[in-house]
Amino acid sequence: MRLYILARVELQLHALNCAGSTGHFNKLQEAYIIKDGEVVPCPVISGNALKNYHARAFVKEYVSLGGKKLHKRHFVDQCRVTKEMLSKDFSSKEAVEEDIVRNCAVCDVHGFLLAEKVNARRESLVKFSFAVPTEDTIARKLTYTIVHNRVSPKVSQEGKEEMMIFRRQYASAIYSFASIFDFAGVGRSQYVKEEGGVWRGKLLVDEAEAALRARAAVRAYTRVLSGELGANTSRALPITRVRQLVAVVAKSLVPCPMHPFYEDYVRDLAKLISKYSDRIHSVLVYDSGGSLIGLLSSVEACGAYYEVVEKAEQKILELLGEAP
Numbered sequence: 001m002r003l004y005i006l007a008r009v010e011l012q013l014h015a016l017n018c019a020g021s022t023g024h025f026n027k028l029q030e031a032y033i034i035k036d037g038e039v040v041p042c043p044v045i046s047g048n049a050l051k052n053y054h055a056r057a058f059v060k061e062y063v064s065l066g067g068k069k070l071h072k073r074h075f076v077d078q079c080r081v082t083k084e085m086l087s088k089d090f091s092s093k094e095a096v097e098e099d100i101v102r103n104c105a106v107c108d109v110h111g112f113l114l115a116e117k118v119n120a121r122r123e124s125l126v127k128f129s130f131a132v133p134t135e136d137t138i139a140r141k142l143t144y145t146i147v148h149n150r151v152s153p154k155v156s157q158e159g160k161e162e163m164m165i166f167r168r169q170y171a172s173a174i175y176s177f178a179s180i181f182d183f184a185g186v187g188r189s190q191y192v193k194e195e196g197g198v199w200r201g202k203l204l205v206d207e208a209e210a211a212l213r214a215r216a217a218v219r220a221y222t223r224v225l226s227g228e229l230g231a232n233t234s235r236a237l238p239i240t241r242v243r244q245l246v247a248v249v250a251k252s253l254v255p256c257p258m259h260p261f262y263e264d265y266v267r268d269l270a271k272l273i274s275k276y277s278d279r280i281h282s283v284l285v286y287d288s289g290g291s292l293i294g295l296l297s298s299v300e301a302c303g304a305y306y307e308v309v310e311k312a313e314q315k316i317l318e319l320l321g322e323a324p
Contacts, residue, residue: 001184004248006260012172012239017045026168043171045131055110057220071104093120094191101204105213125185131177135263142173176260183214183316218313222306242305247284247312254279282315284308
């Protein structure tokens with residue numbers, strides 16, 4: 001059981017994913033996309049950045065829901081797993097996984113790698129693509145540089161405080177990204193199979209805790225969609241508007257929908273919904289322009305992007321058997 005997220009978000013005047021500085025110039029991350037056979041440079045927000053900020057949002061949502069199973073270092077400084085976080089020494093990767101998953105919701109949902117003494121890893125249940133400008137806007141000029149200055153403590157020969165000039169690159173574009181959340185795997189082992197029946201991992205936490213973690217992971221998408229998805233927001237909080245948002249709640253495996261980077265992704269999505277209707281529990285759609293709804297059938301239209309997230313949470317709880 002999986003949740004597929006397809007999003008188009010307008011981000012204006014942002015510096016969310018910088019590549020570092022050269023002298024007094026702060027540059028945005030840039031990558032290359034193929035458009036009509038041509039290789040085109042464009043600003044991007046890496047999947048690593050999106051996943052990082054989803055994890056941060058997940059912690060906030062999990063705690064607000066009453067969750068208590070977190071490694072303190074994750075909550076304080078987002079540090080990776082170390083052997084000191086284990087409750088005791090273990091001799092097998094299965095025992096390490098069980099200890100970590102039971103004691104930390106972040107490690108459960110976002111995965112971990114422990115390469116000390118016993119090598120153990122957990123694949124993330126949440127996956128993100130890069131966020132890239134949509135296909136129809138990618139060829140335009142999307143980045144620009146603004147000159148800033150701040151007062152330096154140094155004093156000039158004339159006895160005046162000097163101004164320190166620096167330049168920062170910004171971008172404005174309609175970004176598209178995709179994400180997958182394997183909510184059926186929350187709280188379950190990736191090493192040990194559950195006894196009997198079809199393949200799925202052994203449950204390592206109680207069902208109520210697993211449902212709580214799944215709820216928090218879904219709710220964290222709201223923060224990412226609202227612009228909390230990168231750095232440099234204290235002085236350049238993006239001017240944000242969600243253009244389109246699709247949430248596909250699948251009760252069994254379906255092919256990944258086409259990335260919303262492509263102009264014709266909706267047509268491909270319509271074919272997927274028709275072909276795999278017996279595997280799809282629900283499709284929730286928000287479109288600020290209204291054109292998306294007419295191209296899709298058997299979907300539930302929502303009046304706001306956060307309504308899509310809220311309803312996706314309800315549908316997932318139904319499938320997990322934890323509906324209130």
